[in-house]
Amino acid sequence: MSDAAKSTTPPPALLLRGVVVRRDGRVTLDVPALTVEAGETLTLVGPNGAGKSTLLLVAALLRRPDAGDVRIAGSLATRRTERALRRRVALVWQDPLLFSTGVLANAASGLRFRGVGRREAERRAMAWLERFGVGALGERPARGLSGGEARRVALARAFAVEPDLLLLDEPFAALDAPSRAELGPELAAHLRVTGTAAVLVGHDPAEALALGDRLGVVLAGRLAQIGPPAGVLARPASAAVARLLGIANVLPGRVVGTEGPLLVVDLGGSTVRVRPPEPAAGWEAGVTLAVGAARVAASAPERPIPAGWNALAGVVANRALTPDGVRLTVALPGGVRLVAALADSPTGSLTVGAPVVAAFPPEAAHPIRNDAPRPAGDGGTQAIPRR
């Protein structure tokens, strides 16, 4: 970065370098590098116990890593600086963890800790309570609120301190679906308007895909992949990432040849052609295909299939209604199952046991090398190799 660029670009809100956390001698978090730019929202998904919450505690300066550096808004956290830097970060837990005072006193607490006078602190806290639609609760005891109200108060309390970095640990957990659908976009709007950088941890990939500028996948204490959500979804770096993101079809296969730019892959009974993100030559035999259910079509055998598509004949093994249509599970020869999400409910011919042809274009299937997760080519997604 040139000096000129330095003077105009704000420092990253969060920067981790070589961070390692051990618990009982076991490495629970190993992040060689992670940057969250000012104003950016990074969502992290991963299974329970993968280290997402530990990463948040490290970023909140509540857990000192066993190795590595943490920088908040460009400043290195040390024993001497961590308390001052903590005041530039706000953390919202899965539980609202409100104090047993009034709602307004809760929302104002962070400002009071910073030495802001009561009147001024309450004025600023009230503005945030109102922005989150809970201004009318000001004098109510905080412990008597509903789950959704408490969550909003906890968010107002965090925003009131005007942090450089907001850390959110499953902020929508235990909320009913309508509250989630409401609060998610509200939160995103407040982050955007205030230009606050955020790290949002969740285990629901759909939520993560809806909210973040970038998406990180945490597996076994490591950042398995990070990049723009669309890129990560289209080109998962490993079978585990693909499964975690909820990609319905993660199919083990074997490369048996090439046809121009396409790979010919044997799925154990069926052969398909797929377009790899890099030249088709040089692929090892072992490969996993990730195919989104929405990219798979399914129709009765007599219906035409677009030219160049993979057409796989099988029978309907399961049929489930969803809010968006119907999900068909197609059993292929060799025990392979392919899930197709169909927008409109097809005619009654595709009932369980009926013959069916599942089809998808070569570019709908993303091949993943089985040998090692490695950079998945273009699109800015980046797989971080295991050390």
Place this chain on the structure above:
Amino acid sequence: MNDLWDGLREAIRLLLGGDREVWEIVLLSLRVSLTATGISLLLGVPIGAALALVRFRGRALVVGLVHTGMGLPPVSVGVLVSLLLWRNGPLGALRLLYTPTAMTIAQAAIATPIVAGLTLAAVQGLDPRLRLQLVSLGASPAQTVWWLLREARLPLIAAVVAGFGAVISEVGAAIMVGGNIKGETRVLTTATVLEVGRGNFTTAVALSVVLLLLAYSVTLALTLLQQRRRPGS
């Protein structure tokens, strides 16, 4: 049963009749026990909070000591304080033995482990993430402890009640370091023991009733403080 009825009537007569000696005894009991409870709060709350929040080597041993101290026999405390304050003892020069101050010291020693032990339990009973939440909101260590104590205020008031109850009712230490000197160190418990020894059962019952009323009034006041509705309770 006659002694009991007579005692009740006598208690009412003593209190309403404004018996000067009885009122002096009541006021001294109250003064000594409330002061001792106050001192036990000043010492016990920080000790309990520190034991709940700070991890250090040998912590379990100290917690064990505090828990043992919660059941400390007042007589043993009386012996120890007597030895310290005895004319030839290490603090003998202060000439405190057989004064209300000596009784206050002994009672504070009895109440402090109780308050410390119950404070420890109260703070440890809080959600451990509350502390992290306070720290992450930017609270200094002092602000963190103050807010945690506020969160634990209901069990903390219970700790005060327990500490006061232990000292207002104890007799072993009061009689040993106070000496039950009429007009100087005579309190309700020691006076009751004296009257029983003299065979004045009616007066003893009357003093016991007064003691119970006193203990009840103070405890009731603390309970009302604890149970009153306030924002956030």
